[in-house]
Amino acid sequence: MCIRDRNSFREMMQYLDKMVMKYQISLEVFERDxxxxxxxLVSEKDLKFIIMGTRRTDPFSSHLKVLAPSDEGWPSFTxxxxxxxxxxAEVWSFIRTLGIEYCAxxxxxFTYIGNQENSSPNPKLFxxxxxxxxxxxxxxxxxxxxxxxTAKLGTS
Numbered sequence: 001m002c003i004r005d006r007n008s009f010r011e012m013m014q015y016l017d018k019m020v021m022k023y024q025i026s027l028e029v030f031e032r033d034x035x036x037x038x039x040x041l042v043s044e045k046d047l048k049f050i051i052m053g054t055r056r057t058d059p060f061s062s063h064l065k066v067l068a069p070s071d072e073g074w075p076s077f078t079x080x081x082x083x084x085x086x087x088x089a090e091v092w093s094f095i096r097t098l099g100i101e102y103c104a105x106x107x108x109x110f111t112y113i114g115n116q117e118n119s120s121p122n123p124k125l126f127x128x129x130x131x132x133x134x135x136x137x138x139x140x141x142x143x144x145x146x147x148x149x150t151a152k153l154g155t156s
Contacts, residue, residue: 001028001041007115015103022101035074042075051080057087057144088141096137109133111144 002016020027028045030037041047054061061084068079083091088111095102105113109121109132124143125134 001030001037003032003034003037004029005032005115007117009103009105009113009116009119011104011108012113015101019101039075042077047077049078049080051082053083054079054081055086055091056084088139088144092137106136109136111136111139 004013016027019025028041030040054064056062056064064079064081064084066081066084068081070077070079086094094100103113109125110119111122111125113119121133122136122139122143125136125139126132127134
């Protein structure tokens with residue numbers, strides 16, 4: 001499932017398109033409203049389980065279990081959260097050890113990718129000497145969420 005809107009990063013859409021072709025998978029693409037899109041997907045496909053990449057350090061996730069029912073007010077399904085207790089370093093170790101492809105934005109200093117309105121490169125990864133950013137895997141776990149923002153962050 002992918003929520004695509006006018007503020008989606010071009011690099012993320014290119015990455016998703018590449019993965020669809022490479023792995024011959026079906027990707028359900030919806031516009032804007034995540035909850036309504038999920039309701040439609042769950043009802044049309046009769047989904048009972050959804051595998052998600054949520055981690056305990058993500059917002060509103062500290063109480064979750066590896067198998068967790070959806071929250072009240074959301075469509076009914078069971079979340080499967082295989083990396084719930086992984087930390088930032090473990091995620092990147094897994095990706096890099098296995099050579100898993102990932103979105104190019106992570107190599108541009110993003111440690112979180114939402115859309116262009118709520119994400120920006122992590123200011124802790126800015127290199128004053130070169131004017132660019134270190135890749136996400138070189139970041140520190142405590143700074144992981146500095147890419148989440150409501151407005152573009154400066155680098156000063």
